[in-house]
Amino acid sequence: MKLLLLTLMAAAANAGPSYTRVFTEQNQVGNYADFNDYVPNLSLVGFDNTIDSVIQTGMWMYYDNQNYNIVSGKVYWVHGIDIHVNFPTEYTNMCTSLRYAGSPNYLNEDTWTMYEGSYFTGVEYYGNGESSNFGPITGSVSSFILTGLSPWTIYSGENWSGDTMCVYPNTDHDVGSNGATIDFGIFPEVSPFVGIWGPVVEPRVLWECLGSCGSVWGPVGVYVFLW
Numbered sequence: 405m406k407l408l409l410l411t412l413m414a415a416a417a418n419a420g421p422s423y424t425r426v427f428t429e430q431n432q433v434g435n436y437a438d439f440n441d442y443v444p445n446l447s448l449v450g451f452d453n454t455i456d457s458v459i460q461t462g463m464w465m466y467y468d469n470q471n472y473n474i475v476s477g478k479v480y481w482v483h484g485i486d487i488h489v490n491f492p493t494e495y496t497n498m499c500t501s502l503r504y505a506g507s508p509n510y511l512n513e514d515t516w517t518m519y520e521g522s523y524f525t526g527v528e529y530y531g532n533g534e535s536s537n538f539g540p541i542t543g544s545v546s547s548f549i550l551t552g553l554s555p556w557t558i559y560s561g562e563n564w565s566g567d568t569m570c571v572y573p574n575t576d577h578d579v580g581s582n583g584a585t586i587d588f589g590i591f592p593e594v595s596p597f598v599g600i601w602g603p604v605v606e607p608r609v610l611w612e613c614l615g616s617c618g619s620v621w622g623p624v625g626v627y628v629f630l631w
């Protein structure tokens with residue numbers, strides 16, 4: 405018993421702030437499993453197409469197909485702190501892969517995660533600071549999620565070139581019963597870069613944005629301004 409306890413404590417110490425406990429039935433009953441990291445194929449752990457409800461912290465996306473819907477399918481996402489959620493009927497018994505958005509280390513760290521597909525599907529590219537491009541999905545970002553408190557500036561071109569626009573993690577704000585908070589900027593559908601952001605941002609807006617931004621990013625580039 406003591407050995408088991410020690411093992412559990414060690415696991416908890418290594419776990420990040422985001423977790424999900426998934427249940428095979430609604431109202432958090434039935435069989436359950438705990439995850440604190442990405443699972444590209446739930447069939448390997450015996451939970452394919454069976455999740456009906458969850459208890460979770462952070463933002464988790466639940467996908468119909470393997471590898472986060474590399475083949476398109478349904479997506480259901482939930483965010484909050486220690487929240488209990490029943491999946492809507494049309495999303496029950498469908499989840500085949502799952503992952504979270506945001507920092508693996510701190511609950512409300514300033515982060516951005518870009519996704520190749522809309523609704524946070526497919527290949528992702530994650531960061532918590534400057535980036536001159538978005539790696540393998542440079543030029544093909546279709547959705548993104550911000551966490552933390554800092555706004556970011558978007559650049560339409562690589563190496564912080566082209567059109568710019570400021571975006572904020574202000575679409576959602578979750579507060580836990582313990583007082584912990586998470587701020588999100590949840591953008592499930594953007595067309596791949598230039599043009600998606602509309603016309604070139606006016607200089608006045610750009611200046612305000614740069615003056616208040618701790619960090620800057622774009623569909624193909626991220627940069628931090630230190631002032």
Ligand SMILES: [Ca+2]
Nearest residue numbers: 428429454456
């Ligand atoms: Ca079920």
Ligand SMILES: [Ca+2]
Nearest residue numbers: 468498499500
């Ligand atoms: Ca499925």
